Amino acid sequence: MTPAFSLSGISKRYPHFALQDISLSLPEGQVMGLVGVNGAGKTTLLRLLTGLAAPDAGEVRVLGHRLPEGQVAAKRDIGFASEDMRLYRTQSLRWHMDLVRRAFPGWDDDYAANLMQRFDLRADQPLEGFSHGQRVKALLLLCLARRPRLLLLDEPTTGLDPVARIEVLEALADVLRDERRSVLFSSHNTHDVEQLADAITFVHQGRLVASDDRHAFVDRWRRLLCQGAPPEGLSGWPEIASVRTSGSLVELKVRQWRDDLPERLAASGLQVQREEAMALEDIFITAVRSGAVA
Amino acid sequence: MKINFPVVRLLVIKDWQLFQKQLALYVLAGFVALCFIGLGKPWAFYVGSLMLIIVLVASACFSISTSLLVERKDKTLAFAMSLPVSPLDFTAAKLAGNLLTFAVPFVIILGGTVGVVLATPLPDGLVVYSLLVFAWIAFAFAVSLAVAMSVESEGWATFAMIGSMVLINPYLMALGQVPAIQTRIAQDAIVWTPEAVGLLAVLGGLGLLVLAATAWHHARKPAFY
Numbered sequence: 001m002t003p004a005f006s007l008s009g010i011s012k013r014y015p016h017f018a019l020q021d022i023s024l025s026l027p028e029g030q031v032m033g034l035v036g037v038n039g040a041g042k043t044t045l046l047r048l049l050t051g052l053a054a055p056d057a058g059e060v061r062v063l064g065h066r067l068p069e070g071q072v073a074a075k076r077d078i079g080f081a082s083e084d085m086r087l088y089r090t091q092s093l094r095w096h097m098d099l100v101r102r103a104f105p106g107w108d109d110d111y112a113a114n115l116m117q118r119f120d121l122r123a124d125q126p127l128e129g130f131s132h133g134q135r136v137k138a139l140l141l142l143c144l145a146r147r148p149r150l151l152l153l154d155e156p157t158t159g160l161d162p163v164a165r166i167e168v169l170e171a172l173a174d175v176l177r178d179e180r181r182s183v184l185f186s187s188h189n190t191h192d193v194e195q196l197a198d199a200i201t202f203v204h205q206g207r208l209v210a211s212d213d214r215h216a217f218v219d220r221w222r223r224l225l226c227q228g229a230p231p232e233g234l235s236g237w238p239e240i241a242s243v244r245t246s247g248s249l250v251e252l253k254v255r256q257w258r259d260d261l262p263e264r265l266a267a268s269g270l271q272v273q274r275e276e277a278m279a280l281e282d283i284f285i286t287a288v289r290s291g292a293v294a
Numbered sequence: 295m296k297i298n299f300p301v302v303r304l305l306v307i308k309d310w311q312l313f314q315k316q317l318a319l320y321v322l323a324g325f326v327a328l329c330f331i332g333l334g335k336p337w338a339f340y341v342g343s344l345m346l347i348i349v350l351v352a353s354a355c356f357s358i359s360t361s362l363l364v365e366r367k368d369k370t371l372a373f374a375m376s377l378p379v380s381p382l383d384f385t386a387a388k389l390a391g392n393l394l395t396f397a398v399p400f401v402i403i404l405g406g407t408v409g410v411v412l413a414t415p416l417p418d419g420l421v422v423y424s425l426l427v428f429a430w431i432a433f434a435f436a437v438s439l440a441v442a443m444s445v446e447s448e449g450w451a452t453f454a455m456i457g458s459m460v461l462i463n464p465y466l467m468a469l470g471q472v473p474a475i476q477t478r479i480a481q482d483a484i485v486w487t488p489e490a491v492g493l494l495a496v497l498g499g500l501g502l503l504v505l506a507a508t509a510w511h512h513a514r515k516p517a518f519y
Contacts, residue, residue, distance in 0.1 A: 052375055052519055053519040054516045072298060072383070085369060085372040085376065086372070087373060088370050090312070091312070095311070099308055103377045103378055104378070
């Protein structure tokens with residue numbers, strides 16, 4: 001099966017930032033969450049995937065098209081919305097819908113009307129009268145109603161109030177029921193990513209830190225509370241991401257959980273008292289701090 | 295890479311729809327200026343011609359600043375680029391859209407000016423002089439458009455716009471120093487001297503050259519960023 005997109009050995013250099021050696025792919029029908037702090041390289045990655053930016057090295061393929069050469073054909077099947085994308089404020093949503101309808105043959109009028117009702121948007125009101133939440137929803141409507149095969153969303157929930165955020169996430173969850181539609185969305189909100197994504201990718205300082213299936217992440221990463229003295233060189237063990245000592249209590253964060261680990265720790269003088277799964281946010285922070293590379 | 299004409303047309307129509315009301319106001323202001331000129335009184339001629347130059351400069355700057363600079367500042371550029379367009383399509387659309395939004399009020403006001411000069415007791419020699427003034431504004435527009443399309447900096451684009459338009463002042467003074475042009479203004483006949491024709495040809499040629507170089511430069515870009 002052709003992947004929705006694949007990046008092979010991608011590098012992109014700007015005067016104050018560089019994306020380095022990124023290889024990543026998304027199977028068709030999957031939802032990938034791209035997690036990283038501001039300035040990590042998420043937007044650059046999405047620009048490469050829309051053909052807006054050309055890589056300095058490596059190959060970008062989206063829906064079977066090599067980018068940026070095939071960007072026009074690829075963009076016909078892509079819905080792209082970013083947090084820093086704005087609509088023309090003097091014009092109405094209906095004007096925008098007419099414009100997008102003429103550019104995308106797959107535009108679905110019924111679905112657009114449905115989304116407009118669901119998001120409680122007024123078609124004839126100029127955008128300058130819209131709140132931030134309404135503008136985001138309008139942008140999302142323009143993306144979704146063109147029925148894209150690949151949806152690329154850059155920080156779609158940033159700056160939204162809780163109600164608008166839930167509405168946007170619910171609309172996205174509905175979209176994701178279509179098994180042929182692939183989605184990549186970036187966020188620094190790990191809770192949103194946890195709710196929607198099948199696969200998760202961490203980026204930091206222009207590098208891919210980790211990329212895996214969401215369940216694999218949760219299965220692999222563990223927080224252990226241990227009693228005893230940590231053996232020398234424990235932080236150098238490949239499966240250990242972090243070691244924190246507080247008196248006789250030792251907190252370990254494990255990036256590669258194995259059932260025999262408590263036994264090996266016990267042999268080194270550490271008794272595991274508690275073992276628990278880690279939240280995605282904690283996994284992200286630990287992965288970034290430990291400098292793990294996928 | 296080939297130009298996708300339907301998309302270029304779509305983007306040009308988009309720009310036209312965005313700015314048509316303001317452009318109509320510029321045309322209206324141009325007609326008010328021409329009414330003053332047509333009164334045939336020295337004070338009215340002075341007020342009208344000054345107003346006419348202001349309207350032409352303002353409409354040329356409006357076209358560039360709204361379709362290029364404001365689009366970047368308001369972040370609507372990202373929306374336009376998310377449509378199925380290549381950098382070549384986008385460049386073609388921006389060139390065509392700007393030329394259209396500039397040319398429509400420009401040609402209407404130019405026609406009105408020639409009409410007023412010929413239909414009133416004003417000397418017909420003013421036709422050539424008016425065309426030379428209009429030619430400078432068209433040339434300044436071409437330079438400003440080329441700079442605004444080629445640089446990311448709003449400061450440089452604004453500098454190019456103001457600089458090239460303000461240079462109309464020394465240009466008018468220079469025209470006054472050319473006897474073959476200056477002495478024909480007050481004549482009641484349209485006389486195309488080689489100096490006037492040469493100047494029109496130079497300004498027109500340079501303007502086209504600047505726009506062609508800009509188009510060629512952008513057409514070679516594989517991506518927007």
